[in-house]
Amino acid sequence: xxxxxxxxxxxxxxxxxxxxxxxxxxxxxxxxxxxxxxxxxxxxxxxxxxxxxxxxxxxxxxxxxxxxxxxxxxxxxxxxxxxxxxxxxxxxxxxxxxxxxxxxxxxxxxxxxxxxxxxxxxxxxxxxxxxxxxxxxxxxxxxxxxxxxxxxxxxxxxxxxxxxxxxxxxxxxxxxxxxxxxxxxxxxxxxxxxxxxxxxxxxxxxxxxxxxxxxxxxxxxxxxxxxxxxxxxxxxxxxxxxxxxxxxxxxxxxxxxxxxxxxxxxxxxxxxxxxxxxxxxxxxxxxxxxxxxxxx
Amino acid sequence: xxxxxxxxxxxxxxxxxxxxxxxxxxxxxxxxxxxxxxxxxxxxxxxxxxxxxxxxxxxxxxxxxxxxxxxxxxxxxxxxxxxxxxxxxxxxxxxxxxxxxxxxxxxxxxxxxxxxxxxxxxxxxxxxxxxxxxxxxxxxxxxxxxxxxxxxxxxxxxxxxxxxxxxxxxxxxxxxxxxxxxxxxxxxxxxxxxxxxxxxxxxxxxxxxxxxxxxxxxxxxxxxxxxxxxxxxxxxxxxxxxxxxxxxxxxxxxxxxxxxxxxxxxxxxxxxxxxxxxxxxxxxxxxxxxxxxxxxxxxxxxxxxxxxxxxxxx
Numbered sequence: 001x002x003x004x005x006x007x008x009x010x011x012x013x014x015x016x017x018x019x020x021x022x023x024x025x026x027x028x029x030x031x032x033x034x035x036x037x038x039x040x041x042x043x044x045x046x047x048x049x050x051x052x053x054x055x056x057x058x059x060x061x062x063x064x065x066x067x068x069x070x071x072x073x074x075x076x077x078x079x080x081x082x083x084x085x086x087x088x089x090x091x092x093x094x095x096x097x098x099x100x101x102x103x104x105x106x107x108x109x110x111x112x113x114x115x116x117x118x119x120x121x122x123x124x125x126x127x128x129x130x131x132x133x134x135x136x137x138x139x140x141x142x143x144x145x146x147x148x149x150x151x152x153x154x155x156x157x158x159x160x161x162x163x164x165x166x167x168x169x170x171x172x173x174x175x176x177x178x179x180x181x182x183x184x185x186x187x188x189x190x191x192x193x194x195x196x197x198x199x200x201x202x203x204x205x206x207x208x209x210x211x212x213x214x215x216x217x218x219x220x221x222x223x224x225x226x227x228x229x230x231x232x233x234x235x236x237x238x239x240x241x242x243x244x245x246x247x248x249x250x251x252x253x254x255x256x257x258x259x260x261x262x263x264x265x266x267x268x269x270x271x272x273x274x275x276x277x278x279x280x281x282x283x284x285x286x287x288x289x290x291x292x293x294x295x296x
Numbered sequence: 297x298x299x300x301x302x303x304x305x306x307x308x309x310x311x312x313x314x315x316x317x318x319x320x321x322x323x324x325x326x327x328x329x330x331x332x333x334x335x336x337x338x339x340x341x342x343x344x345x346x347x348x349x350x351x352x353x354x355x356x357x358x359x360x361x362x363x364x365x366x367x368x369x370x371x372x373x374x375x376x377x378x379x380x381x382x383x384x385x386x387x388x389x390x391x392x393x394x395x396x397x398x399x400x401x402x403x404x405x406x407x408x409x410x411x412x413x414x415x416x417x418x419x420x421x422x423x424x425x426x427x428x429x430x431x432x433x434x435x436x437x438x439x440x441x442x443x444x445x446x447x448x449x450x451x452x453x454x455x456x457x458x459x460x461x462x463x464x465x466x467x468x469x470x471x472x473x474x475x476x477x478x479x480x481x482x483x484x485x486x487x488x489x490x491x492x493x494x495x496x497x498x499x500x501x502x503x504x505x506x507x508x509x510x511x512x513x514x515x516x517x518x519x520x521x522x523x524x525x526x527x528x529x530x531x532x533x534x535x536x537x538x539x540x541x542x543x544x545x546x547x548x549x550x551x552x553x554x555x556x557x558x559x560x561x562x563x564x565x566x567x568x569x570x571x572x573x574x575x576x577x578x579x580x581x582x583x584x585x586x587x588x589x590x591x592x593x594x595x596x597x598x599x600x601x602x603x604x605x606x607x608x609x610x
Contacts, residue, residue, distance in 0.1 A: 029414045036410055040424055043482070047427070049449055050439040062447040065456035104338075112335030121325040127336075134343050138543055138591060140564050141584040144571050145349030146342070165346075168338025198327045227432045229546050230564070234572050245434035249550070252438060259442055266435035273430040281423050284430075288490045 054263035061259045081264035089240060090247030097162045097243055098225040105221045106214060109172030114202050117180035131170040147234055161235045172217050179213035216287030219280050223273055244269045350581045358578035371582035384558055385566040393541045395477045400537055404485040408492035426486035437550035440479045469559045472552045476560050480547050488533040495529035527606045535598040539591050563587050
């Protein structure tokens with residue numbers, strides 16, 4: 001709708017602005033940027049303080065007035081937290097669950113989304129509507145019966161219970177189906193004329209084109225699994241099966257006073273999320289702009 | 297969530313109808329059943345079955361071990377009449393939402409506007425303000441717990457300035473809920489900021505410039521030109537934020553444990569305690585359906601508001 005508007009020569013705003021005012025404008029935006037940076041630093045204080053605390057000796061966590069840095073920098077806090085908690089074990093569990101969950105979500109929603117987007121079969125639109133309508137149901141409605149179901153299956157305290165119950169929600173199917181509609185049908189038709197089956201078309205033509213959408217889904221899913229807390233809290237009952245957030249909470253309950261180790265552990269737990277955010281920010285930001293959600 | 301950004305949903309329906317039927321119909325149906333098998337099996341087992349299960353359980357007295365008995369609406373009746381805590385929990389949750397929602401929208405909108413194209417390195421600012429939204433909420437909350445604790449950094453700063461100790465933020469009925477709200481905003485506004493940023497970037501500059509040439513000041517330009525164009529994004533963000541804020545759980549669980557007393561006990565926290573600490577699964581399922589009812593109601597209201605007030609340009 002904006003194309004014709006944009007084609008008109010744009011009225012340049014600075015046309016009647018004399019040089020001095022433009023100079024003032026530059027100063028103002030410099031000031032604005034400086035102020036924004038201050039706000040950002042203030043905003044990041046909790047992270048900075050957590051990191052500083054993680055590097056303090058145990059008995060210097062609480063001081064008045066607060067000291068940013070203790071009498072010495074104790075890097076070994078990180079190693080201590082890692083070994084003491086079995087935090088290494090929590091990280092491994094978290095990775096198994098998050099990577100496993102992400103893979104299941106990617107595979108199952110890719111196939112389902114392709115069927116909904118491209119194949120015609122009876123009841124397709126009605127089935128998709130059922131999928132869609134479950135998007136609104138909060139996880140809390142499902143956890144109570146899910147716990148009973150896990151008991152029946154004998155899955156309590158297992159990786160299956162941590163991964164599978166949340167790997168088939170409609171979000172991934174919905175997101176990918178939307179994307180598949182934008183893939184030109186001619187590409188597939190050409191391949192099918194050449195004798196390729198549906199499966200080959202999907203894997204060799206559609207999936208490579210859909211990489212950005214798959215990346216968005218993967219990032220969302222990984223982070224959701226990694227940060228998930230309510231379900232692990234319900235379904236895990238030994239520390240050797242705990243994921244990272246649950247492990248942090250267990251540790252908090254047992255060793256609540258070891259704040260320097262708690263902070264070191266918290267910092268470590270944030271690392272995967274931070275790395276993913278920095279590496280894949282393009283996908284994440286685009287995905288949120290597109291869907292407005294993901295992990296929330 | 298079934299609500300999606302305008303333009304994202306429904307884009308496919310017209311095209312979906314254009315699928316050629318006939319000749320290859322049976323073949324496609326066979327292919328489809330193969331492609332759908334995994335997803336459908338999981339969807340039936342882990343979504344449809346629990347939904348039905350949850351609905352059934354809400355009408356039973358259902359202990360984890362022992363006999364379950366059908367009790368009709370007794371769980372709901374108990375919650376709303378004899379349960380001494382539930383109505384306070386409902387009130388706390390509504391209070392949280394009422395404080396959290398407007399602050400979240402204002403903060404995220406302000407920052408989305410501030411991180412304008414004139415700011416250099418705006419991608420970096422966006423990512424950094426979004427950071428707490430992706431780090432584990434449990435870890436975030438633990439960090440805040442340390443900062444807000446007695447003798448924590450805020451208290452000790454307070455002491456060195458005023459000479460007396462600060463209020464016990466997380467242990468006082470007056471401060472606990474505001475702290476939970478502030479921590480939650482810090483944690484979560486990044487989502488809406490990104491949604492608003494994207495919507496702002498889509499506002500045609502020519503419209504804003506035209507208003508500028510007509511002599512409209514920045515505030516007038518924002519409220520008369522930009523905001524109406526942003527209204528779909530705003531309604532969307534408000535709805536998503538409403539839905540998720542009714543589900544608040546981790547922040548009070550870690551920061552206050554629902555206390556002091558029950559002053560920060562929220563719906564989901566209470567659901568967890570009822571189901572998995574007191575093992576009253578039927579009552580927990582009933583609480584879940586109350587929550588779902590609220591969400592349905594909020595979404596319906598959003599739908600009506602959107603229909604009447606939102607400006608779409610197509």
